[in-house]
Amino acid sequence: MLSYAGSCHCGAVTFTVTGDVTQLTTCNCSLCRKKNALMARVHEDNFTMTADWDTVSLYQWNMKIAKHYFCKTCGIYTFHRKRSEPDHFGVNAQCLDGLDIAAVDVKAMDGISMSVTQQD
Numbered sequence: 001m002l003s004y005a006g007s008c009h010c011g012a013v014t015f016t017v018t019g020d021v022t023q024l025t026t027c028n029c030s031l032c033r034k035k036n037a038l039m040a041r042v043h044e045d046n047f048t049m050t051a052d053w054d055t056v057s058l059y060q061w062n063m064k065i066a067k068h069y070f071c072k073t074c075g076i077y078t079f080h081r082k083r084s085e086p087d088h089f090g091v092n093a094q095c096l097d098g099l100d101i102a103a104v105d106v107k108a109m110d111g112i113s114m115s116v117t118q119q120d
């Protein structure tokens with residue numbers, strides 16, 4: 001099975017994604033826009049954190065259900081637990097070593113319409 005090593009910029013956060021990445025998404029919600037996030041949808045069974053969870057900080061906003069993780073040291077967004085599908089991670093595609101992003105279909109998600117408590 002295919003496997004991708006993922007990491008932040010400084011290397012403190014490391015993780016592994018198994019399985020093929022066949023689709024990436026962008027999102028127009030206020031957070032994804034500012035992160036310029038390009039994400040792969042990964043089931044939790046195919047995601048393994050290989051660093052200590054202590055290396056990431058957690059950011060939550062709006063409904064505070066999704067869990068957005070970023071490196072405590074270099075600040076890079078690495079992955080998040082999705083609000084709409086809590087058993088899935090959204091993984092920063094740019095953090096996956098060896099993934100040919102240009103070869104993967106990119107879908108634009110209308111996340112701003114999913115924000116129910118605030119529109120920004």
Ligand SMILES: [Zn+2]
Nearest residue numbers: 008010071074
């Ligand atoms: Zn880092």
